[in-house]
Structures are given as C-alpha cells and as structure tokens.
Amino acid sequence: MPFQGEYRQLGMFALTSSLPTETTSHRGEAGRAGGDVRSDLHVSFEARASGGIEIELRSRVDLYYGERIRQRVRDVMHSLGVEHGFLEIVDEGALPFVISARVEAAVRRAGLGLGKSALPDAVVLPTPSPRDRLRRSRLYLPGNEPKYFINAGLHTPDAIILDLEDSVHHAEKDVARLLVRNALRAVDFGAAERMVRINQLPLGRADLEEIVPQAPDLVLIPKVETARQVSDVVGAMDAIAQRAGVTRPIWLMPILESALGIENAFAIATVSDRIAGITIGLEDYTADLGVVKTPGGSESLYSRQRVVNAAHAAGVQAIDSVYSDVADAEGLLRWGEASRAMGFEGMGCLHPIQIEVIHRAFAPTPAELEKALKIVAAYEEAQALGLGVVSLGSKMIDAPVVQRARKLVERAKQMGIATRPAAGSGETP
Amino acid sequence: MSATVTASGLVTNAIGRRVPTSVNGREQTPYQGVDSHRPTGRKAAPPIRCNSDYPTNGDKRVPDLETALQRCGLRDGMTISSHHHLRNGDRVALTALQTAARMGAIDLVWFPSASFPCHEPVIDLMKSGAVHHIEGSMNGPLGDYCSHGQMRGLGVLRSHGGRWQAVQDGEVHIDIAVIAAPSADFFGNADGSHGKSACGSLGFALADSVYADRVIVVTDNLVPFPCVPWQIQGNNVDYVVEVDSIGDPEKIVSGTTQITRSPDRLRISELVARFLRDSGIMREGFSFQAGAGGIALAFVDYLARMMKAANVKASFVRGGSTKYLVDLLHEGLIGYILDGQTFDLDAVRSIASDPRHVATSPFTSYNFHGKGNFASMVDAAVLGATEVDVHFNANVVTHSDGRLLHGIGGWQNCLFAGCTILAVPSFRDRIPVIVDEVTTVTGPGELVDVIATERGISINPRRQDLLKAVKGKGLPIRPIEEIKAEVEKICGGKPAKPRLLDHPVAVVKWVDGTVIDTVWQVADDNPYAPKVSGGE
Numbered sequence: 001m002p003f004q005g006e007y008r009q010l011g012m013f014a015l016t017s018s019l020p021t022e023t024t025s026h027r028g029e030a031g032r033a034g035g036d037v038r039s040d041l042h043v044s045f046e047a048r049a050s051g052g053i054e055i056e057l058r059s060r061v062d063l064y065y066g067e068r069i070r071q072r073v074r075d076v077m078h079s080l081g082v083e084h085g086f087l088e089i090v091d092e093g094a095l096p097f098v099i100s101a102r103v104e105a106a107v108r109r110a111g112l113g114l115g116k117s118a119l120p121d122a123v124v125l126p127t128p129s130p131r132d133r134l135r136r137s138r139l140y141l142p143g144n145e146p147k148y149f150i151n152a153g154l155h156t157p158d159a160i161i162l163d164l165e166d167s168v169h170h171a172e173k174d175v176a177r178l179l180v181r182n183a184l185r186a187v188d189f190g191a192a193e194r195m196v197r198i199n200q201l202p203l204g205r206a207d208l209e210e211i212v213p214q215a216p217d218l219v220l221i222p223k224v225e226t227a228r229q230v231s232d233v234v235g236a237m238d239a240i241a242q243r244a245g246v247t248r249p250i251w252l253m254p255i256l257e258s259a260l261g262i263e264n265a266f267a268i269a270t271v272s273d274r275i276a277g278i279t280i281g282l283e284d285y286t287a288d289l290g291v292v293k294t295p296g297g298s299e300s301l302y303s304r305q306r307v308v309n310a311a312h313a314a315g316v317q318a319i320d321s322v323y324s325d326v327a328d329a330e331g332l333l334r335w336g337e338a339s340r341a342m343g344f345e346g347m348g349c350l351h352p353i354q355i356e357v358i359h360r361a362f363a364p365t366p367a368e369l370e371k372a373l374k375i376v377a378a379y380e381e382a383q384a385l386g387l388g389v390v391s392l393g394s395k396m397i398d399a400p401v402v403q404r405a406r407k408l409v410e411r412a413k414q415m416g417i418a419t420r421p422a423a424g425s426g427e428t429p
Numbered sequence: 430m431s432a433t434v435t436a437s438g439l440v441t442n443a444i445g446r447r448v449p450t451s452v453n454g455r456e457q458t459p460y461q462g463v464d465s466h467r468p469t470g471r472k473a474a475p476p477i478r479c480n481s482d483y484p485t486n487g488d489k490r491v492p493d494l495e496t497a498l499q500r501c502g503l504r505d506g507m508t509i510s511s512h513h514h515l516r517n518g519d520r521v522a523l524t525a526l527q528t529a530a531r532m533g534a535i536d537l538v539w540f541p542s543a544s545f546p547c548h549e550p551v552i553d554l555m556k557s558g559a560v561h562h563i564e565g566s567m568n569g570p571l572g573d574y575c576s577h578g579q580m581r582g583l584g585v586l587r588s589h590g591g592r593w594q595a596v597q598d599g600e601v602h603i604d605i606a607v608i609a610a611p612s613a614d615f616f617g618n619a620d621g622s623h624g625k626s627a628c629g630s631l632g633f634a635l636a637d638s639v640y641a642d643r644v645i646v647v648t649d650n651l652v653p654f655p656c657v658p659w660q661i662q663g664n665n666v667d668y669v670v671e672v673d674s675i676g677d678p679e680k681i682v683s684g685t686t687q688i689t690r691s692p693d694r695l696r697i698s699e700l701v702a703r704f705l706r707d708s709g710i711m712r713e714g715f716s717f718q719a720g721a722g723g724i725a726l727a728f729v730d731y732l733a734r735m736m737k738a739a740n741v742k743a744s745f746v747r748g749g750s751t752k753y754l755v756d757l758l759h760e761g762l763i764g765y766i767l768d769g770q771t772f773d774l775d776a777v778r779s780i781a782s783d784p785r786h787v788a789t790s791p792f793t794s795y796n797f798h799g800k801g802n803f804a805s806m807v808d809a810a811v812l813g814a815t816e817v818d819v820h821f822n823a824n825v826v827t828h829s830d831g832r833l834l835h836g837i838g839g840w841q842n843c844l845f846a847g848c849t850i851l852a853v854p855s856f857r858d859r860i861p862v863i864v865d866e867v868t869t870v871t872g873p874g875e876l877v878d879v880i881a882t883e884r885g886i887s888i889n890p891r892r893q894d895l896l897k898a899v900k901g902k903g904l905p906i907r908p909i910e911e912i913k914a915e916v917e918k919i920c921g922g923k924p925a926k927p928r929l930l931d932h933p934v935a936v937v938k939w940v941d942g943t944v945i946d947t948v949w950q951v952a953d954d955n956p957y958a959p960k961v962s963g964g965e
C-alpha cells in the first residue's frame with residue numbers, strides 16, 4: 001500500500017478507521033466520532049419493524065444545527081425508503097453532505113436501502129477539463145477523512161484526488177465511496193480538476209458505480225500492469241455513464257506501480273483515447289524491485305524515463321509520483337525541477353503546502369520563457385511574411401522547436417505567468 | 430452619545446448593547462464610543478508607609494503565606510490579586526486563596542490578571558463563601574460556573590491594559606497583592622527570567638506591586654540581595670515568603686512552540702503576511718504585534734521569509750515571545766522584542782540574556798489612561814476572534830452559545846494598531862465565524878480594519894486607503910457579506926441562535942473602564958459541546 005507510509009509520516013493524514021463492531025443484518029455503523037475527530041460523525045443504525053424513525057443525537061453543534069441535523073437524517077431515511085429505525089448519532093460538527101453519507105452507509109450496512117441513494121444538493125460544476133489541461137499538482141485527499149475536503153480547492157492545486165485506494169482501510173471502502181460520491185456532488189473544489197483514485201477491479205467496479213454518475217473529471221486506476229486492465233475500467237465506466245446519462249468526459253490516468261507495468265507503459269498509454277496521462281507509483285514500484293526508495297531516486301530513474309518516453313510516444317501527459325517528506329520544501333523543489341527536466345508535467349501532493357513549491361518547480365525559467373517568446377515572435381513574423389522558414393537572427397529554427405516554444409508560452413499563460421512579448425515583436429502594450 | 434435607560438438597572442450604550450448601570454455595588458459608565466470617555470481627576474495611590482515599620486536590614490521574610498496574610502491584615506471582603514505569568518502551572522494564586530479561606534476569611538474578591546484551568550478549585554471556595562466573585566478572565570470550568578449564573582457577584586472582564594487602568598483610576602482597589610516570583614531576594618526585589626520556575630516577564634504584576642495596600646512576594650528561588658534585574662521593586666513589597674515550588678515548570682512555559690500544520694491555518698497566515706507585504710505596511714523599520722497562537726506563529730514565519738526576500742527589517746515586535754521571534758532577533762530581522770509574555774524556553778533564555786529582548790508591562794504597552802502606549806504605535810497587529818460581524822465588531826470572550834470562553838488579554842488594547850487584522854477561520858466545527866451580530870461585543874468595528882479568512886480577506890469599508898493599496902495585487906479581497914453567505918451555504922444555513930437568559934453574569938469593560946457589553950446567563954446546556962480551556 002504505497003501511500004499509507006506517506007500518510008503516516010505526514011501525521012495529519014494518518015490512516016484512521018473505525019471498524020464496524022457489529023454487522024448483523026439489521027444493524028449498521030459508519031463514520032467516526034470522539035477524541036480528536038473533527039467534521040465527521042458516527043452513526044449507529046438499527047432497523048425496526050414499527051415506530052417510525054427515532055433519533056438520539058449528541059452533537060457539538062446541537063444548539064446551532066441540532067434540528068437541521070435531525071431533519072437531514074429523516075430526509076435520508078425517506079430517500080432510502082426506510083420508515084422505521086433507531087439512529088444513535090454522535091456528531092463532531094460534520095457538514096451536511098458528510099452526515100448524509102454516513103447515515104446512508106450505516107443503513108446500507110444494515111442491509112437496507114439497497115438500490116437507492118440519498119444524494120445531497122449539487123454545486124455547479126466547473127467547465128469540463130480538456131484532455132491536456134495543466135496538471136502540475138494533484139492533491140491527494142484520503143477518501144474517508146471528510147475534514148480536508150471542503151477547503152481543498154482553496155489551496156489552488158490543479159487537481160484534487162479523492163482517494164478510495166491506499167488511504168482507505170479495506171473494511172471502510174463501502175463507507176468511503178459514499179462520502180466521495182457526496183463530495184463530488186456537494187463540494188466546490190474551485191478550479192481544481194476533480195479526480196478519484198478507485199480501487200483495482202473488481203472492487204473498483206463498485207467505486208465506479210457510485211462515482212461515475214457524479215461525473216468526476218478523471219479517474220486514476222491503480223497498480224496497472226496490462227492494457228487489458230484499463231480497457232476493463234473503460235468498459236465498466238462507459239456502461240455506467242450511459243445508464244446515468246453522464247456526458248462530460250471522464251479522463252483516465254493509469255498508475256504504473258510495478259516492473260511489469262513499466263514494461264507495458266506504451267501499450268497501456270495507447271489502449272484508450274480517454275487516457276490523459278500516465279503516472280508512476282514509486283512506493284510500490286521500489287517494493288516490487290526490492291530496492292530502497294532514496295531521496296535522489298536513482299533506483300527509479302529508468303522507470304521514470306520509460307514512463308516519460310511512453311507517454312510522449314502515446315501523446316499523453318507523463319506525471320511523476322509524490323514527494324513524501326512534506327516538511328522538506330527544498331528537497332521537493334529539487335525533485336520537481338529534476339522531474340520537469342526529465343519531461344514530466346506534474347506530480348502528486350500529500351499536503352497543500354507542497355502545491356506552491358510544485359508550481360514553482362514546473363514553471364518555465366525566465367530564460368526559457370524569454371527564448372520561447374522570441375521564437376514564437378519569429379514564427380509569427382515568418383507567417384505574416386509568408387516565409388516557409390523560421391529564423392532567429394542567423395539561425396534557422398526547426399518546426400519541432402517552434403512547436404515546443406509555442407506550447408511553453410501557452411502553458412506559461414495557463415500558469416498565470418506574465419508572458420510579455422519579446423522585444424521587437426511590435427505589439428503595443 | 431448619551432446612554433438611554435431601557436430596563437431597570439440596564440441602559441443601552443453607544444454601541445447598542447444593554448449594560449448594567451451598577452456592577453457589584455459600584456456605579457458604571459456605559460461605553461460612550463472609542464475616544465469619548467474622558468475622565469478627570471487624579472490617579473489612585475497606595476497608603477503612605479514608613480521606613481520605621483520595615484526591617485532596617487531589608488529582610489522582609491516571614492515563615493509562610495499565612496503569616497504574611499495575617500500581617501497584611503486579611504479581612505472579610507478584601508480584594509486579593511495575582512498575576513498569570515505562571516499560566517496553567519501556577520500554584521501560588523490558589524494556595525493564597527485557600528490559605529485565606531482556612532484563616533476564616535469570607536466574601537473575598539479574587540482579582541487575577543487571568544485565570545487558567547489549574548484554578549478550577551476556586552469554584553469550591555466560591556461555593557463555601559470564601560470567595561465572593563472573580564474579577565478577571567474566566568474560562569473552562571470557572572467560565573461555565575459564571576455562565577450558569579452560579580457566581581454571587583458579576584464577573585468583570587478587562588483587557589490587560591484595562592486592568593492597569595482600573596487599578597490606576599481607582600476602580601479596583603487591591604487590598605493584598607500576592608506575587609509569585611521565579612526569583613526574589615529577602616527585600617522583595619523580584620525577577621521572572623531566572624530560577625527553576627522562570628517565566629520571563631513579570632509585567633502583569635507591576636500594577637499590583639505599585640498600587641496594592643499590601644504586597645507579598647512568594648518565591649521558590651530566594652537569591653542573595655540584590656536580585657537583579659528587578660522587575661518588581663522591593664521598595665513596594667511588604668513581605669517575602671519562601672516556598673518549595675511556585676508552579677509546575679512544564680506548564681509555565683512550553684518546551685517548544687510548534688507552528689501549525691493545519692493547511693487552512695497556514696493559508697490564513699500566508700494571506701495575512703501577503704496582505705502586509707502587498708499593502709506596503711511591510712517596509713523598512715515597520716513594527717508589528719504577534720502572539721503565540723497557531724495562526725500568529727505561522728504568520729510570523731511567512732512574514733519573515735517575505736522580509737528576507739524584500740531585504741526589509743522591522744524596528745520592533747510587540748507581543749508574546751517564542752523561539753520564532755527570538756530567531757528573527759538573532760538573524761537581525763527585527764531590532765527589538767518588546768515582550769509582554771514569554772511563552773517558551775528559548776524565549777525565557779533570550780529575555781534573560783539579550784538586552785534587545787525587553788520585558789514590558791501593561792503600563793508601557795497597553796494602558797489607555799496614560800501618556801500614550803506601545804500598542805498604538807505598532808504598524809500592524811494580527812489577532813484572533815471567536816466571532817466577527819458584518820459591521821466588523823468582534824467577540825473574543827464568549828463562544829457563540831454565550832458561554833465564557835476566553836479572556837480579553839491584550840486584544841482590545843492591540844486594536845489601536847495602525848492596521849488591525851483579525852485572522853480567523855471562516856467557520857469552526859460547522860459554526861460560522863462571520864455572523865449578523867456578535868454574541869458579545871469585545872471590540873468595536875471601527876477599530877477592526879481587516880478580517881482574514883481562508884476564503885478571502887475583507888477590508889473594513891472605513892479603510893479605503895487599504896482597499897486602494899492592495900488593489901490589483903492578486904489578493905482575494907472580498908466583501909464580508911459575500912464570505913458570510915458562502916460559509917452559510919457550506920454549513921447548511923444560518924445557525925440557530927442559542928437562547929440566553931435576561932440575567933447578566935458578567936460585564937465586558939472597554940479599555941477606558943466603560944462597559945461595552947454584558948455576558949448573559951446561558952439557558953441551554955449542550956453536554957456534548959467541546960470543553961473549552963483557554964488562557965487569558
């Protein structure tokens with residue numbers, strides 16, 4: 001489980017999970033409360049044959065929102081078609097979409113409400129993301145830890161990843177996917193691309209059932225070793241999307257985490273036109289090789305280069321792994337700069353403080369930008385004059401170089417970096 | 430603006446709050462506006478004493494606290510004061526009150542500069558009748574006791590500066606001051622920076638030492654005369670008591686102060702630092718105030734990096750000192766630390782050895798009835814709040830449910846800085862921080878310039894200069910109503926307003942001694958509400 005170690009190191013993203021203590025057919029529990037838990041709740045549901053819905057609520061925010069919490073619980077029961085039952089709830093100030101998810105999970109664990117769902121109100125989604133959009137930083141959010149969701153977009157990562165895989169205990173997968181589903185619907189992540197890391201199939205199929213109808217922008221597929229694994233996901237996704245009437249594009253990003261996956265990189269990257277990029281998971285990859293992951297990363301140099309080459313050959317983005325030492329901003333910057341130099345377009349983040357550093361690392365240097373602007377200006381001049389050959393001073397510029405320069409300038413604009421035209425291009429300020 | 434009578438014993442003050450006209454038998458002036466109340470007359474003064482009554486060899490030691498209290502003429506109804514530099518490690522204040530109770534005194538008034546959770550047993554003394562009421566910050570169990578209307582007198586909450594003002598102006602007469610001292614000599618000279626219970630500055634005890642009828646110094650580190658540097662002058666001291674321990678060192682200062690890792694708090698801190706930079710307040714020779722709270726520490730860290738990048742140095746920093754400020758002092762990024770409270774071991778070591786790390790007092794920093802103070806000379810102050818409203822009024826003393834949560838500390842005094850920034854999360858535990866009307870007005874909106882949240886920065890419309898200064902700088906400047914509406918949407922609507930009874934349990938004083946608001950008895954209890962255990 002590659003990210004677990006990283007989360008543990010991080011402390012604040014510690015893997016935490018309350019296992020259902022009792023799972024008879026008519027009782028169900030979900031969520032967490034007590035101790036240092038914030039923004040979550042624990043729900044214990046017991047089905048009854050009569051007597052309506054009875055709620056026993058203990059909440060930090062009872063005096064402010066007690067009545068509304070009770071109403072929401074009754075609404076969820078109604079949506080799930082449950083008329084009778086006893087709910088014992090301990091609430092640590094959870095937001096409404098979290099309350100809905102935990103109550104639904106507890107009811108489902110009791111074997112009721114199957115085939116139904118209680119969806120929170122939806123926020124307006126940002127415009128669908130293009131396949132080649134900027135993906136410098138992707139912030140991992142443990143899928144069963146709701147307190148980090150609501151403000152994640154404020155830290156302006158290019159994407160957030162609601163993780164259902166390694167940061168979620170295997171016994172909590174069913175609960176986490178409802179929470180992630182509700183988050184996709186109810187949380188405004190700002191301009192960030194909304195990504196979900198699902199579990200491997202067949203478990204991942206249940207994840208897709210819940211999340212695809214909520215139109216995430218991209219699905220990360222973990223531990224991919226063969227192209228077939230990707231096409232299985234595409235098949236499952238398409239069927240669900242069609243049934244749910246989802247028309248927004250849902251891009252894919254396979255994660256290669258083993259020697260075999262790296263060997264099959266090109267086949268994987270080309271198996272579907274829905275693939276926006278491929279990425280590498282270094283914790284699992286180094287474990288697979290039986291080598292130690294070092295800060296310099298020499299043990300994974302080949303695999304990372306291979307990913308970059310396969311991605312470029314396939315015309316998709318190459319995305320690097322995460323940098324696990326969250327406290328080491330300088331190490332992260334060095335890693336990011338080296339990563340960009342190798343041809344990667346972005347990497348993962350484990351803490352919001354990494355976002356700004358990564359954005360700096362993946363920005364073109366002023367010298368690069370200056371040069372690219374000159375080339376673009378020369379190209380535009382040549383176009384205007386109807387010349388077939390682009391030249392800068394006495395030097396002839398090859399078409400791929402022009403292409404690269406234009407892309408660099410375009411990206412710089414997307415990154416919000418001022419791209420003043422090079423001197424002599426004739427543009428008025 | 431004049432006050433209007435609305436109910437028996439209650440008037441509506443200049444900020445629209447109902448306040449009692451009489452508190453614990455003493456007539457009050459309702460809040461008149463920020464600069465409107467101008468008292469005349471002379472300061473209070475302690476009685477004249479005569480050298481003949483004190484040992485010529487200077488040795489004022491007595492065997493124990495009981496003897497000292499007895500010789501001070503302990504009587505029923507007296508006001509006994511203490512300071513809070515030992516924070517939650519303090520053993521002296523409680524011991525003094527318990528000793529007085531054992532000696533049979535009743536109806537005492539405890540006048541601490543702040544109370545802490547370690548003082549919870551004072552509740553027993555209030556129940557037994559030994560202590561009548563507390564005039565000072567109350568939180569945790571003491572706050573709950575008062576909030577439920579169980580205290581016999583009204584609580585009186587004052588800022589650090591307001592406490593000095595109240596003593597100086599004669600509003601509070603201290604009969605006996607009990608001053609815990611980490612170092613002292615037999616004459617009563619005392620210092621806070623040395624000894625096993627070192628706490629740094631002793632500034633909060635200064636008014637008590639100067640104005641009280643009788644002064645007892647209690648130390649666990651008796652040093653040969655002279656105890657230098659003396660923060661408390663022995664010439665103001667009547668008796669010196671030596672004890673084994675004045676407090677628990679681990680709870681007096683923290684070993685290390687940690688910067689928050691909360692992403693949201695870090696974001697708020699960074700926004701505040703950027704605001705100071707981009708508004709031009711961060712410039713060569715500027716000054717700022719910062720405390721030891723999570724956001725304040727992180728703010729200093731961000732600001733220091735920006736100062737380095739811009740090659741800018743601050744002339745001085747006011748506030749609570751920690752390792753982080755000390756590091757900046759050593760790096761030459763700031764000229765002086767004007768220290769009000771010393772929070773960690775590095776800071777204690779620094780104040781004891783570095784002449785540019787200066788102990789201050791509420792007199793120098795905060796007193797509003799003086800010839801100026803340091804707090805108003807500071808270019809920017811970064812403070813917290815429990816609630817703010819759309820008029821920029823702010824609350825620091827009560828929780829949104831009306832329970833006493835936190836003391837005022839130097840908060841009110843710091844509002845007079847050139848630019849006052851309240852750095853707050855937009856909601857806590859689903860409870861919105863920006864509200865239509867704060868539960869308890871602790872500071873008037875006209876003195877609050879900026880409210881910085883993780884969702885954006887609101888600038889008080891009164892400060893068009895600041896709005897203009899940061900225009901086009903890429904900061905998320907937003908109207909306060911807009912942030913409020915966004916948060917209410919996230920939280921699932923406006924929170925219900927918890928019921929409060931029409932029965933005052935405490936008053937909040939403004940820096941000039943007028944009453945700015947009333948704390949009312951809470952009506953409903955939520956046994957699952959988080960326990961609060963704040964500081965000053």
